[in-house]
Structures are given as C-alpha cells and as structure tokens.
Amino acid sequence: RLDAFMKICDAVAYAHSRGVLHLDIKPDNIQISDYGDVLLCDWGLAQVMASVCDEELLECYTFNPKGDDLTIDGLVKGTPGYMAPEQTRLIKAKKGVHTDIFSLGCVLYKILTLEKPFKGADLITVMNNTIEGHYPKPTEINPLIPSSLEAVCLKALASDPKDRYKNVLDLQKEILDYRQGFATDAENASLLKLMRLWYKRHRTLSIASIIIIFISLFTS
Numbered sequence: 647r648l649d650a651f652m653k654i655c656d657a658v659a660y661a662h663s664r665g666v667l668h669l670d671i672k673p674d675n676i677q678i679s680d681y682g683d684v685l686l687c688d689w690g691l692a693q694v695m696a697s698v699c700d701e702e703l704l705e706c707y708t709f710n711p712k713g714d715d716l717t718i719d720g721l722v723k724g725t726p727g728y729m730a731p732e733q734t735r736l737i738k739a740k741k742g743v744h745t746d747i748f749s750l751g752c753v754l755y756k757i758l759t760l761e762k763p764f765k766g767a768d769l770i771t772v773m774n775n776t777i778e779g780h781y782p783k784p785t786e787i788n789p790l791i792p793s794s795l796e797a798v799c800l801k802a803l804a805s806d807p808k809d810r811y812k813n814v815l816d817l818q819k820e821i822l823d824y825r826q827g828f829a830t831d832a833e834n835a836s837l838l839k840l841m842r843l844w845y846k847r848h849r850t851l852s853i854a855s856i857i858i859i860f861i862s863l864f865t866s
Contacts, residue, residue, distance in 0.1 A: 647757045648757065648821060648825070649682075650676070650678055650684050651750075651753065651754060651757055651821070652818060652821060652822075653684035654671070654676055654684060654686055654750070654753065655750065655814050655817060655818045655821075656818075657684075657685075657686040658671065658686065658746050658750065658814050659813070659814040659815055659818070661692075662695075662743050662746070662813065662814060665694055665695045666689075666692055666693070666694060666695070667692060667693045667694075667695060667741060667742070667743070667745060667746055668686065668689060668691070668692055668746050668749075669691040669692060669693060669724060669733065669741065669745060669746065669749075670688060670689075670690070670691045670692075670724055670725055670728075670729075670749075671686070671728065671746055671749035671750060671752075671753060672725050672727075672728040672749065672752070672753065673753060673756055674725075675687045675688045676753070691724065693741070695742065695743075724749075726764070726769055726772040726773065726776075727752070727762040727763065727764045727765065727772055727776075728749050728752040728753070728762065728764075729748075729749065729776065730744070730745040730748035730749060730776070730807075731748075731776050731777045731805055732744075732745055732807065733745060734773040734776060734777060736773055736774070736777055737777055739807065742807070743812075743813055743814070744807035744810050745807075746814070747802055747810050747811050747813075747814060747817060748802060748803060748804075748807075748810060750802055750814070750817060751799055751800075751801075751802025751803040751810070752764075752803065754795075754798070754799045754802060755781075755784060755799050755803065758784045758788070758791050758795060758796070758799060759784050759787040759788060759791070761787060763781040763803065764776045764780075764781055765781075777805065778805070779803070779804075779805040781803075783796060783800065784796045784799060792824065793833060794824045794829065794830045794832075794833050794835075795821075795824055795830075797830055797832035797833035797834075798817070798820045798821065798824070798830055798832045798833075800832070801820075801832040802817060820832060826847075827843055827846055827847045828843060828847075829843055
C-alpha cells in the first residue's frame with residue numbers, strides 16, 4: 647500500500663509542477679491494475695494555481711450532498727472526510743499545494759487504519775470535525791502502527807496549512823526515510839530512538855564494535 651501511495655505522490659507532485667491542483671484525492675479516485683499500474687483519476691475539480699494563472703479556469707456548477715463518499719462541487723468542492731478545512735468554505739483560507747497534501751494525509755490515514763479520519767452523523771458534523779481536527783490518532787485504532795508513520799500522517803493532517811508539509815516531495819522523503827530505517831522529521835525522535843535506528847541499520851558493525859569493546863575492557 648505504501649508503494650501505491652508513493653506513486654500517487656508522484657502523480658500529485660507532477661501535477662503541482664505543472665501548476666495544477668487535484669482537490670479531490672481519495673481512495674475511490676485511485677485505481678491499481680493487476681500489473682501494479684497506479685492511476686490517480688477524476689480531475690473534475692482540478693484547478694490551475696493562482697501563481698500560474700490569476701483566474702480559476704476549471705469551474706463546477708452543481709451541488710450533490712447525497713452521500714458522505716460522493717464528491718461535492720459548487721460552493722463546497724471536495725469529498726467529506728478527505729477534503730481539507732479550506733475546502734469546506736466554513737473558514738476563510740486559500741486552496742493550494744497544502745490542500746492536496748492534506749488529502750494525501752487522509753489517504754495515508756486510510757492506508758494505516760483502513761478507516762477515513764473524519765466522520766460524523768451528517769455532512770456539517772464531518773466538516774466541523776475536519777476544521778477542528780477531531781479524529782482518533784492512528785495508534786488509537788491500531789497500536790501496532792509505527793509511530794514514525796503516524797507522525798508523518800498527523801503532520802500532513804495539520805489544521806493549519808503552515809504546519810503541513812511544504813510540498814509533496816517533502817512528504818515522500820519522510821516515507822522513504824522510514825522505509826530505509828531513519829527517523830522522520832515529523833516525529834522529532836529522541837536520541838535514544840536515533841541510536842536504536844542506527845543500530846538496526848548497522849547491526850553487524852554494532853555487534854562487532856560491542857565485542858571489540860568488551861574484549862578491550864576484559865583485557866584491560
């Protein structure tokens with residue numbers, strides 16, 4: 647699942663490099679073939695970033711609030727449970743790269759927990775929970791989830807856009823660091839954990855060093 651997530655990040659990073667925001671990233675819009683090809687679909691809510699074009703080139707005209715998992719367009723654009731706070735229109739904030747990063751955080755949350763982060767009895771409740779950041783931490787659902795990945799997920803899901811990753815490449819780097827046995831920036835790891843991770847990456851060298859130290863002390 648992380649392999650697929652990294653490919654989705656590739657697609658979003660490329661779109662951002664061309665000045666395009668997806669604005670509706672969710673599991674339903676991710677398709678994986680029998681041969682491992684990963685596609686990020688449904689660019690119906692996509693917008694050209696203001697830094698590239700002063701006007702929003704892509705507009706939507708209808709409002710469809712029939713279900714929680716359906717894309718809403720019109721005044722509110724996105725999918726409840728996966729949209730960023732600035733997409734709810736309940737707060738005044740501009741959409742940007744940070745908006746897609748929030749949605750990627752929601753997808754990562756679903757990968758880790760198999761549940762979507764923001765829920766509620768009705769649409770307004772879901773949106774309020776999104777704005778206020780009310781959702782269970784991944785480890786509250788499954789204690790076996792690595793704390794490093796949880797920290798990355800929580801940073802991507804920060805209510806304040808300034809607290810999220812600056813770009814998709816930074817988010818990808820965190821996932822790669824985790825997979826390669828390094829601490830992530832998001833977790834602010836302690837010295838003890840950094841040493842433990844170093845030991846795991848250099849297990850043979852560590853054991854040899856300990857033996858040499860022990861022999862030296864014994865000889866002394």
